[in-house]
Amino acid sequence: MGMLEGKKGLILGVANDRSIAWGIAQQAVAQGARVGFNYLGEALERRVRPLAETVSAEIVEPLDVTNDKQIDEFFSRVEKEWGELDFLVHSIAFANKDSLKDRFLNTSRGDFHLALDVSCYSFVAVARRAASLMKPGSSMLTLSYLGAVRAIPNYNVMGVAKAALEASVRYLAVDLGVDGIRVNAISAGPIKTLAASGISGFKGILSAYEKVTPLRRNVTIDDVGKSAVYLLSDLSSGVSGEIHYVDAGFSVSSSLTPGD
Ligand code: NAD
Numbered sequence: 001m002g003m004l005e006g007k008k009g010l011i012l013g014v015a016n017d018r019s020i021a022w023g024i025a026q027q028a029v030a031q032g033a034r035v036g037f038n039y040l041g042e043a044l045e046r047r048v049r050p051l052a053e054t055v056s057a058e059i060v061e062p063l064d065v066t067n068d069k070q071i072d073e074f075f076s077r078v079e080k081e082w083g084e085l086d087f088l089v090h091s092i093a094f095a096n097k098d099s100l101k102d103r104f105l106n107t108s109r110g111d112f113h114l115a116l117d118v119s120c121y122s123f124v125a126v127a128r129r130a131a132s133l134m135k136p137g138s139s140m141l142t143l144s145y146l147g148a149v150r151a152i153p154n155y156n157v158m159g160v161a162k163a164a165l166e167a168s169v170r171y172l173a174v175d176l177g178v179d180g181i182r183v184n185a186i187s188a189g190p191i192k193t194l195a196a197s198g199i200s201g202f203k204g205i206l207s208a209y210e211k212v213t214p215l216r217r218n219v220t221i222d223d224v225g226k227s228a229v230y231l232l233s234d235l236s237s238g239v240s241g242e243i244h245y246v247d248a249g250f251s252v253s254s255s256l257t258p259g260d
């Protein structure tokens with residue numbers, strides 16, 4: 001009997017088979033979950049549909065989270081198909097590439113708004129619609145990064161968006177706690193995904209991490225997926241408002257080099 005047997009959940013943010021959302025989907029389905037996905041635009045639809053088929057996804061619909069009408073249409077479809085929802089995973093972030101280099105100081109108003117809208121407000125927007133379909137015992141999860149709590153070179157406005165996202169997790173946990181709905185985040189270590197490609201110096205981040213993390217390795221989308229199953233399942237029934245690090249221990253270690 002799987003830890004998510006028969007539970008119905010939305011997993012938002014699959015772009016391809018390297019996406020953290022895909023790692024979560026595979027682990028959730030392995031534990032008996034029934035899943036639904038979104039895709040952003042037709043280019044990604046061609047990537048997401050074949051993946052969705054391999055896990056017998058029951059919902060695969062377009063959703064650009066900057067568009068309120070699309071959010072409403074997406075959740076209308078979910079309500080019609082399933083009626084109720086047991087879990088929600090939000091694995092979506094975006095910032096203008098130019099704002100992820102050089103100085104945070106120079107972030108434009110437009111780039112700030114875009115990053116906060118896609119990477120933070122969208123969680124609030126989908127949480128509200130999802131909550132209306134959830135009963136007590138349901139669980140929501142989003143993805144964060146250490147740049148929320150430390151100034152990490154070049155992460156810039158995304159760090160500010162993740163700080164706001166982590167605060168949103170706490171406020172949503174309070175709002176939805178009375179309905180028996182839990183809200184948490186996983187703060188993942190760096191993983192080479194589409195969102196990480198094109199970040200100059202990302203290879204260097206990965207090779208530095210594997211030398212200094214307590215586990216002496218990087219994390220994978222399977223590592224994140226397995227912790228997500230715990231946070232989405234009844235195993236974490238007493239956990240809400242939490243930022244759970246899945247980073248091979250990096251955030252608790254002060255070592256710059258192994259053995260220090
Ligand atoms: P990814 O590129 O596979 O996933 C990001 C997803 O966001 C994509 O599916 C993309 O389509 C979606 N997206 C962007 N703008 C959108 C919009 N307007 N509407 C709908 N969807 C939109 O990359 P990933 O690394 O799997 O990222 C998933 C989450 O994990 C993000 O929140 C990211 O910040 C977080 N995260 C990533 C890392 C890492 O190193 N890769 C580490 C910690 C946290």
Ligand code: 0WE
Pocket residue numbers: 093094095096097100145152153154155158190191194195196197198199205
């Ligand atoms: O959250 C992220 C990635 C966020 C991201 C990445 C991109 C690249 C392509 C958001 N928007 C965009 N827009 C693009 O056009 N991570 C945690 C991965 C990441 O991104 C970094 C990192 C790490 C780690 C950027 C700079 C420094 C470190």
